[in-house]
Amino acid sequence: MAEFHYELDSDGVAIITWDIADKSMNVLTLEGAAELNQHIDTVLSDENVKGAVITSGKKDFAGGMDLNIVAKMKADAGDNPAQGVFDGVMSLHHMLRKIERAGMDPKTNKGGKPIVAALPGTALGIGYEIPLACHRIFAADNPKAKIGLPEILVGIFPGSGGTTRIVRKMDLMSAAPILLEGKLSAPADALKKGMIDEVVPADELIAKSKDWVLNAGDADIVKPWDQKGYKIPGGAPYHPAGFMNYVGAAAMIHGKTRGVYPAARAALSAVYEGNQVPFDTAIQIEARWFTKVLMNPSSSAMINTLFINKSALEKGANRPDVSKDMKTKKLGVIGAGFMGAGIAFVSAKVGIEVILIDRDQESADRGKETIKGILDEGIKRKKVTQESADATLGLVTPTADFEKLDGCDLIVEAVFEDMGVKHETTQKVEAQLPKDAIFATNTSTLPITELAKASRNDTRFIGIHFFSPVHKMNLVEIIKGENTGDEAVAKALDFVAQIKKTPIVVNDARFFYANRCILPYVNEGVRMLDEGISPHLIENVAKDMGMPLGPLQLADEVAIDLSYKIMVATQKALGDDYPFSAADDIIAWLNGEERYGKKAKAGFYAYDDKGKRTGIWQGITDKYPTAEDQPEVSEVRHRLIMAQVLEAVRALDEGVLMDIREGDVASILGWGFMPWSGGPFSWLDMIGAEQAVAICDGLTEKFGERFTTPQSLRDMAAKGEDFYGGAISGKKAA
């Protein structure tokens, strides 16, 4: 027994302690589930046992399910993976139901043994679903603990009874944020919401739990839904009080998910259908919908990208084989503007000492003020304590004195995007640094190899591209210049791990990876205006695809003048090779009109005085009248998707991108590429290379060579292969 440990105390209370060796957080594995099941059998069959407490040997209870289980269930079922998943899910239900019914007589509800969950800390997903099946949930008074059902965030939903039980504990409107938005609660809050039963001091957790077990009577351990006359809180779907809630919930989920996320729909169906039948039928219905979601390629793709692959990258999947710990101890941030301040903030927040440099003390101080502003906002929202804010600020030294950089083991330079300025800064900074320090430049447009030429040692020079705002955007692109060495890469990766962000490592090429893919998306949308396509169609189709912003709104948010500058610089750099399009004319026109976008309260959109968008600017359709005949939605959709996806494939083909997992993870974290799809490569696997080729060929014929099918994709289609080897498409049981 390696994961759940069983011990019977002198009072006859079994203590089942979840404590997986060599892991900081418990997750439920198939082996673990089998062990727990066996312990429950022991509790129920052994006459000397009066009841049980299920707890954890770690500071937290559990982080959730080991999502590899699903792949295993599918694989084990051979030709009929749906049956395998359904049976696997039902066996978990049976175990949890065994806990809940606790051996009591099914008719009289008498004679069961009390089983309590005692949560020392965080309890997520199955880590909360197991407690939900217990007769009482005790949580330690641990303000850092998070309790809830976050499954929806990785494209599935609580499928081990969490869905069915939570909507029987509380009405649909109260359950919706927990179930359908994955909102987590600290113990005190969870108690208020009725998610748990008691919050007790940490050192009394087990004692209080045991007390309850020893004192619980027959009636105390019968769940409301197992009692006669039980009514669904807030009303079942066809109860007059409940009906409109279900109508409203379906509409809200439909609108919010734009119909592209299968999990929320399935969860709501499980609730709607389940709330019309008795509990045991309801969990079976829940299992059917859960199976449906797990069999959906979108869910596989989201789990792969947002959970498995994202974690792998964060744990250094692409870290070079450099054995020594390269953690940053003292960081120098050069340039205290919004970007530099953001980098200083995220670093100081995790305890790194930061020297924040700017040209004069005043500018440097302004950078620190920016950090204080972010922290104050956090305090206002009760996300940050004054104490931790003070600690963070205490680690940041704003100064104009370059000598203070002495002893820095990592520099992140975030000065003005100009080759000359950056070169000069590099030399001035390196003069203060120890020989083995690593110099990183934060740039979004300048080639790293060129920037590295100013360095005294280009093997210890690297690009670290943060996205703005730094404290909110979790992706960091690490860019290798031509001569960047392994230690620089390891240093950058260890730093990104320290600040708890997600890294990808790419080679040096124009716009690196994320920006390279997002620019064509904006351009494709903008040039459609010139074809007389309705701006509303462009924006709505983009959002219906699952993009967070339509291309025109995105252009406004990025800023039109910035786009214009990038455009002019790119034209200059590429010369005759620059692919001119109507998009250039439109951006140049808006720039000339000083419609610089959201910040100017004027762009593709019109804005009111407060900066709120009021609709597409009339001038757009005056200059580019909407044509009578509008294209098929699918054509607009394909253009907007392929503009991004083809760029990702080209980045891979050209060796800029070295790992498709990075391409997928970065697409969602970096520019919000259709999260339901798992990223461009997962999406291609989902539709299949053959269909992708057909779409590209069709678009090429109609719109030109920017949609030319990459040879790699054509080859893949010919061989019937895909990017992930069947893991997304389900061709192979992964």
Add this chain to the structure above:
Amino acid sequence: MTDAYIYDTVRTPRGKGRKDGALHEVTAVKLAADVMDELVTRNNLEDTSQIEDVILGNVTQIGEQGACLARSAVLYSDKINESVPGVSVNRFCASGLEAVNMAANQVRGDAGDVYIAGGVESMSRVPMGSDGGAIAADPYLAMKSYFVPQGISSDIIATEYGFSRDMCDEYAVESQKRATAARESGKFKKSVMTVMDHNGLPILDHDEQIRPGTDMQALGALNPSFQMMGEQMPGFDAIALMKYPHLEKINHVHHAGNSSAITDGAAAVLIGNKEFGERNGLKPRARVRATAKIGTDPTIMLTGPVPVTEKILKETGMEIGDLDLFEVNEAFASVVLRFMTYFNADYDKLNVNGGAIAMGHPLGATGAMILGTLIDELEAQDKETGLATLCIGSGMGAATIIERV
């Protein structure tokens, strides 16, 4: 094929479908039995056992309208033999017309000589929507079909086809004018019966909803009815825009004054073959030339009158110009405006006595009521051919072409 003839039509007045409406005190089954009894009495049908079936449209089949109201109405009736069965049908707003069409088609197919068809709805007593429904509440179906409530659909029509609030209000003002004039000149007298209590005391003898003197100013003061549910909770407009992505936003132009009112009422139509008339000494008033029904996009939902009219014209080999009069149910102003602009239909021939915006729309009964109005008006104008059509919930349309004989 045997011809199906309409021998007569009877309806109750349309009563205000609220607690202070005159018909609120009358049960739905009594309203249904009353119109059937009146039909039998007027036509001196001594042997009611010759009636093959009673087919009644009825939408909200729950509570007192549950348990097959048509059969209940037969048993409630003082005139109709218990050997006559009954069946309730629900095609939402077109149920009353659908009942007539089903009866007509059974006659045409020689399944019986004579039917009573019609419909009933006491919306004040059995609220619309109180029977629930998977289309709105089952998440799988609601999302698959891009469900939005009818009011949102009517506003989608207005947005998609460019009908402004003023256009809809102008239409509503005219409907009130026409209905007022028709009532005052006694045009409805031929079909409308007085609803009496069990002592023979009169309860209501005229359409109660009409608001004479309604003008643009009065309507202008009304707030849009569907803006909140569209833009805020739960936000149905987002769903509408997914289905109609070329629209920037939904213009919420409909309100209580340019939509049909909640109403109580019943109607019955006597439909039979030629032999039935000869046997009973009755002269047919019209022949059912054709019937049609169709399914359409459930989100915009209420555009059905256009495709179903195209369908019925195609099947009969007729053109829109062959029709002398139109009854297009005024569920919402935009529904009728869409029909008129699509067919370029002459408003002087369409809903000439007003419609549901002025008089109200007792869901299950309206289809049979407007068919009666159509026959009365064809006779009054001495015209030949008319079309009745209605838009229908969940995206359907129904139509009937009749011609005088």
